[in-house]
Amino acid sequence: MRTWIDVPADSFFPLENLPYGVFHQWGTHCCVRIGDFVVDLWALAHAGVLPLPWYLFEGDLTRFASEGPEAWRVTRERLTELLSADHPRLRDDVELRTNAVLPLEGVRLQMPVTVGDYTDFYSSREHATNVGAMFRPDAPLMPNWLHLPVAYHGRASSLVLSERDVIRPHGQTGAGAFGPTRSLDYELEVAAVIGPGNKMGEPIRIEDAEDHIFGLVLLNDWSARDIQSWEYQPLGPFLGKNFATSISPWVVPLAALEPWRCPGPPQEPVLTYLTQTGSTTFDINLEATINGTPVTRTNFRYLYWSLRQQIAHHTVNGCPLRPGDLLASGTVSGPTPESRGCLLELTRRGSEPLTLADGSLRRFLEDGDRVTLTGWAQGDGYRVGFGEVTGRIRPAR
Ligand code: MN
Numbered sequence: 540m541r542t543w544i545d546v547p548a549d550s551f552f553p554l555e556n557l558p559y560g561v562f563h564q565w566g567t568h569c570c571v572r573i574g575d576f577v578v579d580l581w582a583l584a585h586a587g588v589l590p591l592p593w594y595l596f597e598g599d600l601t602r603f604a605s606e607g608p609e610a611w612r613v614t615r616e617r618l619t620e621l622l623s624a625d626h627p628r629l630r631d632d633v634e635l636r637t638n639a640v641l642p643l644e645g646v647r648l649q650m651p652v653t654v655g656d657y658t659d660f661y662s663s664r665e666h667a668t669n670v671g672a673m674f675r676p677d678a679p680l681m682p683n684w685l686h687l688p689v690a691y692h693g694r695a696s697s698l699v700l701s702e703r704d705v706i707r708p709h710g711q712t713g714a715g716a717f718g719p720t721r722s723l724d725y726e727l728e729v730a731a732v733i734g735p736g737n738k739m740g741e742p743i744r745i746e747d748a749e750d751h752i753f754g755l756v757l758l759n760d761w762s763a764r765d766i767q768s769w770e771y772q773p774l775g776p777f778l779g780k781n782f783a784t785s786i787s788p789w790v791v792p793l794a795a796l797e798p799w800r801c802p803g804p805p806q807e808p809v810l811t812y813l814t815q816t817g818s819t820t821f822d823i824n825l826e827a828t829i830n831g832t833p834v835t836r837t838n839f840r841y842l843y844w845s846l847r848q849q850i851a852h853h854t855v856n857g858c859p860l861r862p863g864d865l866l867a868s869g870t871v872s873g874p875t876p877e878s879r880g881c882l883l884e885l886t887r888r889g890s891e892p893l894t895l896a897d898g899s900l901r902r903f904l905e906d907g908d909r910v911t912l913t914g915w916a917q918g919d920g921y922r923v924g925f926g927e928v929t930g931r932i933r934p935a936r
Contacts, residue, residue, distance in 0.1 A: 541624035546574035551924025558789035562646040567598030582639035604734040604753035605862035648788040652863040657693040662844035666872035688844035694781040701928040707935040708782040710766035719935035720763035723904040727880040730758040730867040740857040748847035754790035787928040799916040819845040832896040837878035
């Protein structure tokens with residue numbers, strides 16, 4: 540699709556994408572991104588060219604997310620029209636264009652929604668098998684794994700936006716052992732931003748689940764493996780995970796990913812409330828680099844449990860999801876060695892170090908390391924991407 544905005548051919552952000560975000564310049568406003576520009580929804584609404592309710596003036600997308608698919612569709616259609624090459628309204632209004640279409644480099648991005656609760660699943664069969672094999676070589680997958688999407692409740696207070704440095708955490712790593720973690724890791728994940736929630740006691744049916752997804756972001760679930768392995772029994776991850784979790788700033792709507800809808804891996808039989816048919820996931824390339832060296836190349840479609848299964852399971856007991864809640868996929872690993880989504884798997888708990896481009900070895904992350912996750916769907920001559928979520932490790936304090 541053609542737009543009057545100058546978008547490089549290899550951009551993650553063509554007219555087909557239009558992901559939502561929040562930026563600060565002289566105020567804090569909601570926006571969409573196209574090429575290397577942000578389009579200020581407040582400015583468009585103020586000028587009367589985009590019919591938007593008052594809550595979009597808040598500088599937070601949570602209320603808009605809660606409106607649901609029809610509101611998202613109407614807004615996306617109008618924005619696509621306003622930015623199309625043959626549409627003059629915004630293109631030829633120099634004053635409005637100057638106010639509403641701003642170079643990305645001049646603005647500061649902020650958290651797109653207010654995240655109330657954050658859940659992290661464990662939905663990659665390969666990841667669960669690889670990690671399980673290190674601790675239980677005879678039976679890597681726990682008996683429940685093929686019957687339900689396993690998850691833990693994370694912590695929203697330590698969610699941060701891309702670019703924020705991560706301080707190496709201290710913690711207990713054994714009886715009487717305390718200090719900065721010596722096995723700091725990344726986890727390459729994708730997270731769903733919940734739009735409309737559900738009332739307490741009213742589960743979301745699997746066939747309705749995608750209507751509750753405002754869009755997807757990339758997520759790095761920073762993990763301290765030595766702290767995690769000492770503390771996790773019997774109640775699961777705690778301080779080895781909740782010191783920092785980074786997300787990418789752009790919420791990519793499922794509507795933008797529709798051309799890449801595809802079936803997931805074959806599944807063992809599941810209970811009726813988890814039974815799904817058809818194309819339940821998306822073909823999204825995912826990549827992680829350490830200091831610029833690619834270390835993981837995987838794909839969202841490898842995940843065993845789908846987004847809709849995660850939502851159906853999360854709410855089957857009546858648990859209410861709320862707008863802005865974040866549901867992360869778990870580490871996205873795949874069938875090939877290069878598709879392993881964290882260092883724990885890639886280096887087999889540090890026993891087989893990776894060699895980076897500068898010749899240095901990595902068992903786990905070192906101070907000064909920069910981890911960057913990217914993701915994109917590849918089309919014919921264009922692509923729809925997430926941008927990146929990046930963070931640098933700072934020494935323990
Ligand atoms: Mn995780």
